[in-house]
Amino acid sequence: METEPQLIEQYIKTGTVKLVYRHLVQLGDRSLRLAEASECAADQGKFWPMRQAIYARYNQILFDTEQELAAAAADADVDLAQLNACLDAATHRAAVRADHDAATAEGIRSRPVFRLGERTLIGAQPFTVFQDLIAQASGS
Structure with missing residues (x-):
């Protein structure tokens, strides 16, 4: 499964993370x-x-x-x-x-770019990278 649908399902729909598209x-x-x-x-x-x-x-x-x-x-x-x-x-x-x-x-010169707290991720990343960063940001 691609990362974006997983992020939407687990974090965006639940209100844990906000997705802003530019x-x-x-x-x-x-x-x-x-x-x-x-x-x-x-x-x-x-x-x-x-x-x-x-x-x-x-x-x-x-x-x-x-x-x-x-x-x-x-x-x-x-x-x-x-x-x-x-x-x-x-x-x-x-x-x-x-x-x-x-x-x-x-x-920002290319996409995708993600900002999670103070961290910036450039390029496509596996879902587990987002899971770890979101957990760190929320103190879990």
């Missing part, structure tokens, strides 16, 4: 569009399903962004007309850019 626009206009799309999906209550659908199609989406974005929206049960209207209006562009600027101001 957009990091690393690949120019495509990254910006995908970040905006996930925020537009959030307007429909579908941020996490859309994010998951985008990442599942990551390799394809870089080559045919619009077609794959539409497919990701379908996978996430996001209304495509609403999504496109939101994207066309650039509804979330300023917020996405602000996320990116805040992340880079903190020295």
